[in-house]
Amino acid sequence: xxxxxxxxxxMSVQEAETVTLSCTYDTSESDYYLFWYKQPxxxxxxxxxxxxxYKQQNATENRFSVNFQKAAKSFSLKISDSQLGDxxxxxxxxxxxxxGGGADGLTFGxxxxxxxxx
Amino acid sequence: xxxxxxxxxxxxMGMTNKKSLKCExxxxxxxxxWYKQKAKKPPELMFVYSYEKLSINESVPSRFSPECxxxxxxxxxxxxxxxxxxxxxxxxxxxxxxxxxxxxxxxNGTRLTxx
Numbered sequence: 001x002x003x004x005x006x007x008x009x010x011m012s013v014q015e016a017e018t019v020t021l022s023c024t025y026d027t028s029e030s031d032y033y034l035f036w037y038k039q040p041x042x043x044x045x046x047x048x049x050x051x052x053x054y055k056q057q058n059a060t061e062n063r064f065s066v067n068f069q070k071a072a073k074s075f076s077l078k079i080s081d082s083q084l085g086d087x088x089x090x091x092x093x094x095x096x097x098x099x100g101g102g103a104d105g106l107t108f109g110x111x112x113x114x115x116x117x118x
Numbered sequence: 119x120x121x122x123x124x125x126x127x128x129x130x131m132g133m134t135n136k137k138s139l140k141c142e143x144x145x146x147x148x149x150x151x152w153y154k155q156k157a158k159k160p161p162e163l164m165f166v167y168s169y170e171k172l173s174i175n176e177s178v179p180s181r182f183s184p185e186c187x188x189x190x191x192x193x194x195x196x197x198x199x200x201x202x203x204x205x206x207x208x209x210x211x212x213x214x215x216x217x218x219x220x221x222x223x224x225x226n227g228t229r230l231t232x233x
Contacts, residue, residue, distance in 0.1 A: 105153070
């Protein structure tokens with residue numbers, strides 16, 4: 001069974017600084033997706049960034065980028081120029097591409113609470 | 119704005135009550151999901167419907183009864199709940215199988231309190 005580990009329960013960063021959230025995972029699959037979701041106090045789970053395992057290039061979305069190390073099974077999220085609106089719980093998640101007949105749930109890590117200091 | 123709409127936003131119910139949570143999406147997704155989330159914890163998968171058929175039930179107690187009347191609607195019927203069932207209930211939808219677009223669309227959730 002696959003597992004996702006986020007070893008940082010809480011992180012704090014000064015506004016405008018850069019912060020990196022770590023995530024490791026364990027799987028026997030070779031083709032899968034990895035995601036970072038953000039959940040602010042408004043409760044909605046918002047997709048921040050996604051990575052497909054067969055793509056070697058690291059995904060980027062504006063101030064958000066990942067460092068995907070497939071051999072090490074590591075998938076960290078870097079947030080540049082942190083803003084107050086980035087404060088939220090961040091969940092790393094995994095899904096095998098072909099599991100569950102195409103419709104099954106994500107495997108989530110336990111989450112990292114990100115605090116932005118003004 | 120979310121494209122997955124959940125109602126109600128908040129619900130308080132007694133242990134003898136019967137209530138229902140509702141979820142609606144109009145993105146043409148054919149998979150819909152119920153998740154349960156406790157405070158400061160990740161979402162836990164409860165049920166998955168694929169093409170309106172229940173495809174995954176993660177050993178959820180029978181006091182939770184899902185229903186998918188059509189491809190746009192998903193209900194969760196609640197009966198004889200316990201205080202420990204108090205949580206945020208999230209609905210989500212996706213294509214089947216997952217394509218190159220956004221994988222899971224989540225709603226804003228229903229905050230359930232059982233007294």
